[in-house]
Amino acid sequence: MQFVPFEEGIEVKGQAVKAVVDGFNNFAVLGSAYLLDEGIGTPTPNGLANLDLEGWYSQRSWLLCFQQIGKQLGDGLLTQIGMAIPRNARFPEGVRDIYSGFKALDVAYHLNHRKNGRTMFDLETGRMEEGIGHYGYEPVPRQRKIISLCETPYPCAFDQGVLTAMAHRYESNARVVHDETKPCRKWRGDRCTYVITW
Template sequence: MIRNVTYERIQCLGHNLGIVSSGLGSFWRLASRIMLEESMGTTGPDGLVQFESEAWYPLAGHLRMLERIRKDFGEVALRQVGASIPRFARAMPAGIDVRAAFQRLDVMYHLNHAVNGQPMFSEHTGQLQDGIGHYLARPFARHKQILCDCTGPYPCAFDEGLLLAFARSHEPSAMLTHLEPGMCRTRGAARCTYSVAWT
C-alpha cells in the first residue's frame, strides 16, 4: 500500500464492489457484514449488502474492507476477490491480445475510480488524473513476457489474483511471478513488480 495517503477524495464504482461477492463464495455473508460495518452500500431485503452499480463509493472504505477480509480470511481470499474482477471488468475492448490488454489496464483502472464522481480517465480528452497509482505494463516484443509495476493502494495479494486472471483471460497458459518479493508494498515499498509469462 502507498504510505501516508488516505484516498478520502477518491471513489470506486459500485459495479466493482458488487463483484467482490463472486470472489468470496461461501465467505460472502461474513464479508457483507464487514462492508456494512464500513458503511459501504446499503442493506438489501435479504439482509446482505447491496450496491448501485453506477454509483460511486469511498475508496478508503473499500480498502479498509479488503484489509479486514485479509485479517479474517487470509490472503487466499484477497486473491480470489482480485481474480473475479477481470470476468466482469468494463472498458476492455474485445478481441485484443494479452500485450494490448495490459497496455490498456491502467486506463481501465482509472475509469473505474473517480474524484467527486468524475472518472479519473476521460475517454473524450484522453486525460488521466493521478492519485491512485498505476498498473504500468512493460511488454517484451520478442518474448512472451510482460512486466507490470503496480503502485496503487490495493493489497499485493489482490493484485496477484487480478493480474493472473486478467492474463489468463487472454493467454490461458499465463503464469505470474512476484519479482523481488522483498521489495513489496506489504513491506513498505512503493511498488510491486510482477512478471507475466506464457508459452
C-alpha cells in the same frame, strides 16, 4: 504501502466494488458483511449488500474492507477478490489479446475510480487524472513476457489476482509471479513488480 489511499475523497464504482461479493463465491453473505461493516451498500433481508453498480463508494472504506479481510481470512481471499475484478470492472473497447488487455488495465483502473465527482479517465480526450497510482505495462521484446509494476494502494495479493485473471482471460497457461527481488507494498514498499509469462 497497502490499504492507505494516495489522496482523500477518491471513490470506486459500484460495479468494481461488487468483486468483493463475487470473490467470496458461495459465501457472498460473508463478503457482504465486510462491505456493510465499512458502510458500503445497504443490507437486504437475505444478508447481502445491496450495491448500486452505477453508484460510487469511498475508496478509503473499500481499502478498510480489504484490510479486515486480509487480517481475518488471509491473502488467498484477497487474490480471489482480485480475480473477480476483470469480470466486474468497466474496460475500454478494443481489448483482444493479452498485450492489449494489459495495456488497457491502467485505463480500466482509472475508469472505475473518480475524483472530485469526475471519472479519472476521459475516453473522449484520453486525459488521465492522477491520485490512485498505476498498473504498469512493459512487454519484453521477443519473449512471451510482460512486466507489470503496480503502484496502487490496494493489497499486493489483490493486484496479483487482478493480473492473473487478466492473463488467463487470453492465455490459459499464463503465470503471474511476484518478483521477490524487488520492493513489496506488503512490507512497506511503494510498489510491487509482477512477471507475467505464457
